[in-house]
Amino acid sequence: MDIISQEISVPSDGFSDIKNITDQVTAFVTESGFEEGIIHIFPIGSTASISTIEFEPALVQDMQDKLEEFAPHNQTTRHGETWGDDNGFSHMRATMMGPGITVPLHEGKPVLGTWQQVVIINHDNRSRERRIFLQVMGK
Amino acid sequence: MDIISQEISVPSDGFSDIKNITDQVTAFVTESGFEEGIIHIFPIGSTASISTIEFEPALVQDMQDKLEEFAPHNQTTRHGETWGDDNGFSHMRATMMGPGITVPLHEGKPVLGTWQQVVIINHDNRSRERRIFLQVMGK
Amino acid sequence: MDIISQEISVPSDGFSDIKNITDQVTAFVTESGFEEGIIHIFPIGSTASISTIEFEPALVQDMQDKLEEFAPHNQTTRHGETWGDDNGFSHMRATMMGPGITVPLHEGKPVLGTWQQVVIINHDNRSRERRIFLQVMGK
Numbered sequence: 310m311d312i313i314s315q316e317i318s319v320p321s322d323g324f325s326d327i328k329n330i331t332d333q334v335t336a337f338v339t340e341s342g343f344e345e346g347i348i349h350i351f352p353i354g355s356t357a358s359i360s361t362i363e364f365e366p367a368l369v370q371d372m373q374d375k376l377e378e379f380a381p382h383n384q385t386t387r388h389g390e391t392w393g394d395d396n397g398f399s400h401m402r403a404t405m406m407g408p409g410i411t412v413p414l415h416e417g418k419p420v421l422g423t424w425q426q427v428v429i430i431n432h433d434n435r436s437r438e439r440r441i442f443l444q445v446m447g448k
Numbered sequence: 449m450d451i452i453s454q455e456i457s458v459p460s461d462g463f464s465d466i467k468n469i470t471d472q473v474t475a476f477v478t479e480s481g482f483e484e485g486i487i488h489i490f491p492i493g494s495t496a497s498i499s500t501i502e503f504e505p506a507l508v509q510d511m512q513d514k515l516e517e518f519a520p521h522n523q524t525t526r527h528g529e530t531w532g533d534d535n536g537f538s539h540m541r542a543t544m545m546g547p548g549i550t551v552p553l554h555e556g557k558p559v560l561g562t563w564q565q566v567v568i569i570n571h572d573n574r575s576r577e578r579r580i581f582l583q584v585m586g587k
Numbered sequence: 588m589d590i591i592s593q594e595i596s597v598p599s600d601g602f603s604d605i606k607n608i609t610d611q612v613t614a615f616v617t618e619s620g621f622e623e624g625i626i627h628i629f630p631i632g633s634t635a636s637i638s639t640i641e642f643e644p645a646l647v648q649d650m651q652d653k654l655e656e657f658a659p660h661n662q663t664t665r666h667g668e669t670w671g672d673d674n675g676f677s678h679m680r681a682t683m684m685g686p687g688i689t690v691p692l693h694e695g696k697p698v699l700g701t702w703q704q705v706v707i708i709n710h711d712n713r714s715r716e717r718r719i720f721l722q723v724m725g726k
Binding site: 484499500506511514554559560587 | 588589590592627629631632633657658664665666668669670675678679681682683685686687689718720722724
């Protein structure tokens with residue numbers, strides 16, 4: 310049993326832009342040489358989330374619309390009024406969804422459905438290089 | 449320290465049917481013989497979620513109603529219009545809730561509250577055998 | 588590789604009161620002496636959630652308002668009508684957000700953004716000492 314980690318950086322637009330990071334996740338698992346275990350995928354920062362989705366453009370847009378419905382980007386917030394930081398909606402989306410996810414590894418690969426991709430969602434109100442911490446634990 | 453995994457399959461109706469899988473989770477922990485560690489419970493596929501709930505019929509129905517309110521099953525989606533796949537709502541529910549959960553193990557048992565059961569929620573628009581990957585890591 | 592766990596208790600008001608537990612999490616990591624690994628933070632009970640947030644009072648209030656909007660505390664629920672337990676909203680909030688989170692450890696510290704704090708949210712309709720299970724796994 311051992312553990313290996315790596316930080317990656319993913320460019321993304323704001324307002325819950327959704328980027329597919331399955332290739333980076335799979336590549337890190339392959340390089341690590343682990344056969345059985347977990348990979349934990351954690352977004353560094355309080356305005357991003359990791360989740361899984363069938364990554365196709367129509368559904369990605371549906372999901373962004375749903376997040377906009379849940380916490381509209383132009384909603385007045387105490388956070389915005391107090392700090393002049395107009396990303397209160399970003400924080401609420403991120404805290405509701407939660408930060409990272411864990412994916413099991415089996416026979417050297419992440420265990421995922423055929424149409425289940427790992428994504429980072431940048432809820433912030435601007436383009437950002439999102440930092441993601443990948444950590445493989447197992448054998 | 450070691451790691452053991454098992455895939456199980458749980459029959460479920462669609463539209464966010466909620467099935468209690470606490471017995472299967474506990475049984476796998478007991479069989480594995482681990483005393484301290486974690487069990488990670490991961491739904492294979494992009495239209496299911498794992499969470500915890502007080503599993504009693506009235507609350508289960510309340511939760512299904514809340515998910516219906518969050519993303520109605522008859523809502524028009526780009527996913528549906530593009531692919532003829534009328535389960536856009538299922539995907540949005542699943543991505544919002546996130547996929548798997550981790551439960552700690554202590555003295556050979558999952559650490560859960562008395563009224564805290566582990567469930568799989570099948571958000572899809574049809575009955576499905578939902579595949580779940582269980583993984584115990586610890587000692 | 589090894590694993591160490593500790594249960595802590597955090598006083599909290601009800602109705603999605605949000606308490607910052609980052610200091611307790613960091614202290615347990617430091618005491619454990621682990622350099623690389625994960626810490627899993629799990630709320631024992633079905634009416635609490637763990638997440639991350641920029642912990643400042645205005646945003647904390649925004650988040651509580653959003654949870655109130657998602658599942659109002661005075662909403663009639665089958666759970667309440669059946670059991671006389673007026674906390675149906677608490678359960679729906681907790682199940683939607685999910686229970687625990689995992690935070691990676693690197694060089695002896697939790698990997699978190701500068702404005703990313705770990706919190707417990709007590710969704711229940713009364714003050715409670717919330718029990719939290721902390722578990723460090725790694726080396």
